[in-house]
Amino acid sequence: MFSFCKMQATGNDFIIIDYLENNLEYSYKLLAEFLCDRHFGVGADGILIVQKSKKADFKMRIFNKDGSEAEMCGNGIRCFSKYVYEKNLINKDEFEIETLSGIKKVKLEIEGETVLRVSVDMGRPIFNLQDIPVIYLENNYKGSIHIEGMKVYPLSIGNPHAVCFVDDLKKVDIEKYGKLIEDYKYFPNKINVEFVQVIDDSNIKVRTWERGVGETFSCGTGTCASAVIANKYKSTKNELNVELQGGNLKTVYKNENVKLIGTAEKVFEGKIDI
Secondary structure, three states, X not given: OEEEEEEEEOOEEEEEEEOOOOOOOOOHHHHHHHHHOOOOOOOOOEEEEXXXXXXXXXXXXXXXXXXXXXXXXHHHHHHHHHHHHXXXXXXXXXXXXXXXXXXXXXXEEEEOOEEEEEEEEEEOOEOOHHHOOOOOOOOOOOOOEEEOOEEEEEEEOOOEEEEEEOOOHHHOOHHHHHHHXXXXXXXXXXXXXXXXXXXXXXXXXXXXXXXXXXXXXXXXXXXXXXXXXXXXXXXXXXXXXXXXXXXXXXXXXXXXXXXXXXXXXXXXXXXXXX
């Protein structure tokens, strides 16, 4: 029997397990597969593990519902930040979290004892194909590749992403093209896929297909990836409002650095015996 907290950020939901208190000896992969099952478990897109860090205030590990480990999660880290503050595990509004993609700085907007919003410094996007990683050997590469008629812009924001511009999100078969691009031969670690509709220079709409999960209501790193590529290739502004199925997020892309700003909410807490 151990305790957990279910949280969500713009519809992307997570089960948070505090390994500072719980001395558990379970496989993270099997734990994620069981807990994230929406019929037989708690139900979520992934699990977040709270651990001690020698490099930062905390360490966050993220496992998708298929048991695969992710390098980083923009929505997950906002939930994580709200959790550790409201659980009195830390008493400052700015701190650092170690992830597989490096140390991320977060800043909390607090009212009373409640975290209203979290700003995450997501760092610099990575465009180098080898570092994303992408296996693509054509000499005329200019930032995009073509996959089955889709023009795809690959980059990493801690996680690998492929951004595709579309005229109308309602007319795109997200599952068909999401699965196709996620597993395409160019992406050795698979890839997250963003379908982006530019509304104007301050607003975009995004739908995300996450590797190991499927379509989700929102993806934080995917939101940042979409904003960066929209700014680079569609001349949108540095500050963008991003409309997702689970709500809205704000991105700020300046000096080659991207920040993600949004809310996170506790859904419920409980105990489970496995």
